[in-house]
Amino acid sequence: MGRKLLLEHINVPGINTFDVYRSKGGYASVEKALKTMSPEAVVEEVKKSGLRGRGGAGFPTGMKWSFLAKPEGVARYLVCNADESEPGTFKDRYLMTYIPHLLIEGMITSSFALGANTSFIYVRGEMMPQIRILEKAIAEAKAKGFLGKNILGSGYDLELYVQPGGGAYICGEETALLESLEGKRGNPRIKPPFPAIAGLYGCPTVVNNVESIAAVVPIINEGGDEYAKLGIGRSTGTKLISAGGNLKKPGVYEIDLGLPVEEFLYSDEYCGGIANGKRLKAVVAGGSSVPILPANLILKTINNEPRLMSYESLADGGFVTGTMMGSGGFIAYDEDACIVRNTWNFARFYHHESCGQCSPCREGTGWMEKVLHRLEYGHGKQSDMDLLVDISKKIEGNTICPLGDAAAWPVASAIRHFRDEFEWHVTNANEATTRNYGLAHYADPLPKLESVAG
Amino acid sequence: MLKVEDTQVPVDFSPELISKFDDIVSRYPLGKQKSGLLPILHLVQAEFGWTSVPAMDKVAAYLEILPIEVYEVASFYSMYFLRPQGKYVLEVCRTSGCCLVGAEKIMDHIEQKLGVKEGEVTADGLFSWRGVECLAACGFGPVLQIGPEYTFYENLTNDSVDKLIGDLTAGKRD
Numbered sequence: 160m161g162r163k164l165l166l167e168h169i170n171v172p173g174i175n176t177f178d179v180y181r182s183k184g185g186y187a188s189v190e191k192a193l194k195t196m197s198p199e200a201v202v203e204e205v206k207k208s209g210l211r212g213r214g215g216a217g218f219p220t221g222m223k224w225s226f227l228a229k230p231e232g233v234a235r236y237l238v239c240n241a242d243e244s245e246p247g248t249f250k251d252r253y254l255m256t257y258i259p260h261l262l263i264e265g266m267i268t269s270s271f272a273l274g275a276n277t278s279f280i281y282v283r284g285e286m287m288p289q290i291r292i293l294e295k296a297i298a299e300a301k302a303k304g305f306l307g308k309n310i311l312g313s314g315y316d317l318e319l320y321v322q323p324g325g326g327a328y329i330c331g332e333e334t335a336l337l338e339s340l341e342g343k344r345g346n347p348r349i350k351p352p353f354p355a356i357a358g359l360y361g362c363p364t365v366v367n368n369v370e371s372i373a374a375v376v377p378i379i380n381e382g383g384d385e386y387a388k389l390g391i392g393r394s395t396g397t398k399l400i401s402a403g404g405n406l407k408k409p410g411v412y413e414i415d416l417g418l419p420v421e422e423f424l425y426s427d428e429y430c431g432g433i434a435n436g437k438r439l440k441a442v443v444a445g446g447s448s449v450p451i452l453p454a455n456l457i458l459k460t461i462n463n464e465p466r467l468m469s470y471e472s473l474a475d476g477g478f479v480t481g482t483m484m485g486s487g488g489f490i491a492y493d494e495d496a497c498i499v500r501n502t503w504n505f506a507r508f509y510h511h512e513s514c515g516q517c518s519p520c521r522e523g524t525g526w527m528e529k530v531l532h533r534l535e536y537g538h539g540k541q542s543d544m545d546l547l548v549d550i551s552k553k554i555e556g557n558t559i560c561p562l563g564d565a566a567a568w569p570v571a572s573a574i575r576h577f578r579d580e581f582e583w584h585v586t587n588a589n590e591a592t593t594r595n596y597g598l599a600h601y602a603d604p605l606p607k608l609e610s611v612a613g
Numbered sequence: 614m615l616k617v618e619d620t621q622v623p624v625d626f627s628p629e630l631i632s633k634f635d636d637i638v639s640r641y642p643l644g645k646q647k648s649g650l651l652p653i654l655h656l657v658q659a660e661f662g663w664t665s666v667p668a669m670d671k672v673a674a675y676l677e678i679l680p681i682e683v684y685e686v687a688s689f690y691s692m693y694f695l696r697p698q699g700k701y702v703l704e705v706c707r708t709s710g711c712c713l714v715g716a717e718k719i720m721d722h723i724e725q726k727l728g729v730k731e732g733e734v735t736a737d738g739l740f741s742w743r744g745v746e747c748l749a750a751c752g753f754g755p756v757l758q759i760g761p762e763y764t765f766y767e768n769l770t771n772d773s774v775d776k777l778i779g780d781l782t783a784g785k786r787d
Contacts, residue, residue: 234642246708246747276640284655284692285748287763320640324652325690328746342650342676344689360645403751410752447709447747490710490751496738504709508746514689 161415162389164377164397165370169257175292177299180260186305186406188268188379193313196379201272207373207383209395214240214331214368214485215446216561217470220375221383226355227273227570228363236364237275239372240265240336241282241289244328246447246508247488250399251338251369253411255289257339259296263319265372267305268379270317273365277318280369282334284323293321328512332560335514346514347560368486370399391417392470398487405493418468420444421458424491437493440601441577444473445485447505448565450572451498452482453601463605478572493596499584499591502573503531509566520563523554527570534581537588544581577601630660631714645727646676650686654693659761663694687728692760699734699741701781703756705769707744710751715769719755720744722771726778739782763780 173179180186192201206221227235239262243251255262262280270278282290287332297319300306322340324330330339334348337359358364374396378386387395394416400423402407408431414423423429424439433439442457443449460466461480466473470484492501510524527550530543551567558564574581580599584591626634634653641648650672657668669683674682685691694702705711705720720731723742727735736739750756753767757774764786766777780786 179677243749244747246752247710247748249751249753250753252749283749284651284690285745285758285763287655287761288765318640322648323652323655325654325686326692326745339651340648341645342647342678342682342686343687401751401768403754404713404754443709488751490713496713501709504707504712508708511746542717 161397161413162417163374163413164386165261165399166258166411166413167255172259175256175260175296177260177296177303180258181303184208184380185260186264186300188376189264189271189305190311191213192268192271192379193311193315193583197269198272198274201268201379204378204383205272208374208378208386209383209390209393210371210374210378210386210530211394212368213370213374213398213486215245215448217484220367222369223355223367224273224365226353226357227365229274230363232298233278234362235273235275236359236362237266237270237273237278237358238276238333238336238364238366239280239369240284240331240333240366241280241369242324242328242331243286244283244331244337244512245486245488246505247401247403247443247490248446249403250411250485250487252286252289253401254369254373254399255293259289259292260300261373261376262293262369263296263300264303265375266319267300267310267317269365269367269372269375270319271315272375275365276316277320279320279322279340279359281322281324281340283330284325285591287323290323297321310442324525327514328508329514329560329562332562335560336366337364344514346516347562349559366425381433389415391467391469392471394471394484398484400468400469400487400489402430402491404489404491405434405437405496406491407434414468416467416469417472420466420468420473423468423489424458426460430491433491435493435495437495438598438602439491440494440496440598441492441498443482443488443490443492443569445483446488447486447490447508447569448561449483450478450481450568451501451576452480452572453576455602455605456480456576457482459605461605479575480566482572488495495595497595498573498577498580499531499535502570503528503535505569506531506566509562511560513566517563519557520566523550523563524566526550527566531570533596534584535591537584537592539581539585539588541582541585543585544578547571548574620665620666620667622667624661624665624671626671630656631675638676647678647682650676650678650683651690652719654683654687655761658693661699662700664723697734701741701759703740703742704745704748704760705742706746706748706750706754706756708747710747711754711756714754714756718746719769719771720776722774723778726775740778 161249336343439454506528551571555567637649
């Protein structure tokens, strides 16, 4: 079993209260940072840890922090991105519900490192229960002297506020989030300037995911080098994986990066295999935005090596045979799942969530939804698959923010890997409305690659 | 397309509500009070059940911004209702992970049970329902939420939905 850095105490009764959390070593990172370290030293530890942004992009957190501009007399902000909305992802909700003080502690330590005196946690509006939990935790921490003026006598001041969103996936994009926090529509900004230069209210701002901020706590407690020893290669540390879909034991799991996908899926310690004795057909490994893979390609890379839960291994093979770690939203599809219907479902999602600024995304996501709808409901044409690929290519890379790419990839990858299932929906239109295509060949062993004599 | 429903029914903001607005606005730097718009709209909706034009106009006056700045926000975000709803709005997740475990059947069941289509209000004014996008609870699906507290109901079955609707009809709410 891997080490638990974030969820070690999650089952301790009362861990959502300050006193119990503190009795388990909570807020040690705040004491260590504020009393014994300079802000620069905290940033340095996070850099050494190799921590990569846990919200989906995987950009090194320490590097992002080091880009923060520090002009004299200008406020700086840390904003936590708790707008968790990526289909398949529910780790942040879990963490905030059960161990809210871990996020508060991470926010204090991180705000100190960045020199922010006001910080915000932007939580998606639907998570009102979590907002109440966080506000209670903040009040407790403040009453104990860990927030407010002159924290622990260090001279450092910090106010921390929770801000609700209004229900918009796009606000998980950091500049849309900042627009929303300023009381506007969530339209992503054109970059540059990046938030590190001009973010909230035009001031230098860092936006980090809930899990990234929580990970700062063990990094400061144990040191960046210790954290970097966990994991594999450039995928350091542990990662929360949200496991859902047709699994025996769905839930949130903290894994050491580098765990084989097969072990994660089938061992009793984790997902326990596919529910109801069914067979695995496909997996979306990192939230709806990443390419979907058939069973055989998620378990093994194209070189027939076991695929691992790491940024590099999941991306092995590029978009031809690989996928991405994304936010760690792991959705398993069993043999009864219809890939066409699921792709339509995703396309509808992105059409609904497109902010409408960029024509390729605003129009393209709607066209994809319509074409996929007719395929699913027995009115498709053989030319539709090429049409969908064509639309997806015209969205990808042509929009202000990555939502366009995120809408294009699931469609393009579904057609790449499951084209015969789409074609069957055209050739057997009537049958396709009454039964599913089934597992077909999607779990067959990959063909052995011929070894090239050196 | 969403249309901002026009109604002339005037609204009145109580001193208690205004003091909650004041508390929110105090979080932001001077002159950045517009940041309070989304949280304030949530409070308004919790109070009146939806965000009507007169209510939005009052919010604009309170925040010293133009009414259009409120309308464009309320119509952009999915949580704000621009027309009256049932007392309880059942919002069912309709995205991939929940569909794999039966969300579509749950929505069919709710439609049948309440006897109204998505977005419509029952004759007694108690219920409306709609499908919403991923609620970040994919491991516990199918799920639904009910505002303004946004209480969460997980691992739904037809029976648990029936019980929930029965409890709410009887005035019981946990």
